[in-house]
Amino acid sequence: MIRSRRRHVVHTAADYHQSGSRLLEVDDLKTHFVTPRGRVRAVDGVSITLDRGRTLGLVGESGCGKSVLSRSIMGLLPSTADRTGSITFAGERLDELGPEALRSYWGTQMSMVFQDPMTSLNPVMKIGRQITESLEVHTDLDRGQARETALALLRSVHIPEPERRLKQYPHELSGGMRQRVVIAVALACGPQLLFADEPTTALDVTVQAQILDLLNEQQRERHMAVVLVSHDLGVVAGRTHDIAVMYAGQIVEQAPTRTLFAEVRMPYTEALLRSVPRLENASHTRLAVIGGRPPDLIDPPKGCRFAARCPYVQDRCREEQPPLIEAETPGHLFRCWYPVGTDAGKEALERNLAAELPQAAAAVTGELAVEAS
């Protein structure tokens, strides 16, 4: 992991974009939901690429479109969803495929691990059956072979006494064990791309690291591409090659993991980083929070979508939406008029401090005085 990340940093822009092992290419993806209140722009113009065997972290707070993005790519959307843009997977345009053709990709080519192992396993089906189910749909294995494969899968996700587990029901297993089973089910047909949609959010903190390590290990062994969706930058930090930060349906900053942490440009990413609790902080240190809440996705603000909560906000931010531009480091994209770590950003923050803008003061002191509106 670490070595490949280092290698990545020394890539030039040219070979970054000409990689021959491109697995997934999403271009200007928009997923809108038609509701009685209006169109909810859950994903609004997202472009990402992912190479084989690599891990992309998708980060953002609740309701910013992370889950909808991964489900849009897979095509697992309700009928009220309206999806546009192109999705190219292993050279095939997924967005042009009908539901039947798409179904042949699910499980075998791409697969998903869901957030809550309590609800993503069928309570009335034995563990063994849940694993062999997709094997029987997609392969010609007979029952005995399917059972052997299921056993091997349970072993590979480090479940003790796999023979006994096959005959057990989900409620007989702990949360962590259940999530291991969910992972085994998702991996059963050897997908090339795995979406892990907040795979540890519903789990005990002590189990979270184990599950993430397991995902990493499986990703390495199978040379599988992984999209790791999380609201926790700490979760994705050590385990991804690249990180895309989403806010209000858009990608606001995207970079190789190390670059992102070293050269934050987008104030939202900075705010997310600050809100991760740190061990070196004195105990009882107040946790920095981001005041306010994400904008209404039915009627997003015309300027920068983070403007209302941003410590660096200027008049221009409220009027004009910043485009996604490339920073000095190749592959590092961000959306901001007054980026963090630049003179323009520093001046903007000073102006806001002088004007006693509450979120600017909060950003400096770490204390949230007034909720930003």
Added chain:
Amino acid sequence: MPERDLDVAEMPSLTPVSTMEPVDLVRADGGVPLTGKKARQGKLGVIGWLSISWLALVTLAAILAPILPIDDPNQVTASIARQPPGTDGHIFGGDGLGRDLFSRIIWGGRSSLLIGTLSVLLGLVLGGLLGLVAGYFRGRADGVLTGGFDVLLSFPQLILALTLVTVFASGEGVTATRRTVVLILALGVVSIPVLGRITRANTLTWTQREFVLAARALGAKQREIMFREVLPNVLPAMFSIALLGVAVVIVAEGGLSLLGVGTQLPRPSWGNIIAEGRSELRDSPHIVIIPTIIIFLTVFALNYLGDVVRARFDVRESAL
């Protein structure tokens, strides 16, 4: 067919699907009210075992009626007409015409239980299938099917069954067997919307579960998901309502008997024994009271077991 809806779950800034507890629509729908503490815990308890024993006894007697050492239910013995229980060794006494009441009740159980189980089975299969389709696919299929259920439910149930029996099995030359078959079909039609709605309501909540989405994400076909993932979860609720349904149908057959379109005489059913006996109520109340007690015990046992079934599977749910 339209794609399965997931809308609420995917909406930004709403509660994620996993934190939504499934609403117990069976009870919200006016379904099974829980009767006792034991039943609420899903345990059989003494009453449960008594219920099972009673139902086993009644069923066994009904099945074995032809070989049991009892009188012919249609044999008239003038000396026991209207006589109270115990007369001349006839433990339940005689009915208005002098037929052995014990034998008629056993043979009557044959009709009542047959009509009860078969018509509910019909409702369970058809109503269950339609409800499953409505709840799983939602959208237009749901609109049409739920509309159909509502239309059926808006007829007074007894009048609907009465009309069907009158049209298809009344008048001269109708055999008792034909009458029974039409009764089963008529009461089956009446139970379709009830079971259909319960199944639909449960299917709706289970279809929202992530494992259904997970099965889709693994490439399972809609039909496979519907029958293999959703149906087994909905079955307990369907089964518990079906037990209740058998009880309701037994009573309904009695109601039709009072209106003269129940099981064709002289073939006995619990309902038509009461209907026939009501003219003797003043002098020989036992002719009405005994079958009424039998019906009461059977209905109670079915309801109680329905609750136990429901609660038992609720326990499994809460353990998750």
